[in-house]
Amino acid sequence: MGGLAALFFIGLYISVAYWAFKRFERSSLRWLVLAVAVLIPSGDAVVGRLYLKHLCAQEGGLKVYRVVKHVDGFMDDYGDYWVKEGKYNFSEQLSVGGKSVMRYSRQNGKIVREDNVLPMSRYGVGLKNIGSVRDRYLRNVFLVQSIPNGGILATDTQIAFNGGWAERFIALFSDSGGGTVAWCTNTELDPVVRHRRIVTSTLKH
Numbered sequence: 001m002g003g004l005a006a007l008f009f010i011g012l013y014i015s016v017a018y019w020a021f022k023r024f025e026r027s028s029l030r031w032l033v034l035a036v037a038v039l040i041p042s043g044d045a046v047v048g049r050l051y052l053k054h055l056c057a058q059e060g061g062l063k064v065y066r067v068v069k070h071v072d073g074f075m076d077d078y079g080d081y082w083v084k085e086g087k088y089n090f091s092e093q094l095s096v097g098g099k100s101v102m103r104y105s106r107q108n109g110k111i112v113r114e115d116n117v118l119p120m121s122r123y124g125v126g127l128k129n130i131g132s133v134r135d136r137y138l139r140n141v142f143l144v145q146s147i148p149n150g151g152i153l154a155t156d157t158q159i160a161f162n163g164g165w166a167e168r169f170i171a172l173f174s175d176s177g178g179g180t181v182a183w184c185t186n187t188e189l190d191p192v193v194r195h196r197r198i199v200t201s202t203l204k205h
Contacts, residue, residue, distance in 0.1 A: 045163055048136060049182050052161045055137065056184035062194075064154040064201050068123065071203040073105070075124035075147065078195070080104035080111050088205050092121050122147055125199055127191075136162055138180065142194055144202045154202040156194045159184050 073090035076082060082091040083104045090105035100116040124147050130139040142156040160180035188194050 045181075048161050048163070052137070052159065052182055052184070055159050056186050059139075059157050060159055060184035061187040062154070062156045062198060062201060064198075066153045067202055067204060068153065069204045071123065071205050073121060074199075074203055075101070075119065075121040075126075076199075077126075080113070082199070083111050086199070086205070090120075092119055094119075119147075123153070123203055125195070125203075127195075138162065140191070142191075142198045144198055154198050156187065156198045157184075158187050158189065158194070 073088045073092065075092045075094065077093055078091065080091065082088045083106055090103055092101040092103045094101055095116060101119045103114045103117050105112055124145050126143050128141045128143060130141065131137060138160045140158045144153040145151060146153060160183040163181040183189065
């Protein structure tokens, strides 16, 4: 039913626009009427995409503010990946409640898991999502921060545009709901690639 409703409103708008255009058929304003009819549903979508390019140039992509060397390990949500594949000595993940951690470490050539231990990481990697589906722009930001002061060492930001008013209105009738229609092209889309890139660019072991 959502698709039929969307088609109904699109058809209704085209009918009203055609009626208005015919109404001014003998007027010198008829082409102005046509231009307005086109711009009403698409104008803010075009402007929104242009502004997205500006935001991407200013904020998007990987930005490393400080590189740290001789890092043994850090706080992350990747399990034992960085110990197994990244060759760090340990990686930690916060336990429920946030006071203790689950730690993976390399001991005698083996990877050992310890639960409910006190954290020893000086750096942490996290993901922050800014905005909601009701906002015009969404930001998905990977952060590398120092612990405990929270100083930011690096960011990797992907910005998405949810579309103009007409696109968002039509999306209301979609079974899957609204979604992004455009995003930054100057940064990687795959979050796994972005996560690994920000770590290897910032935290050197």
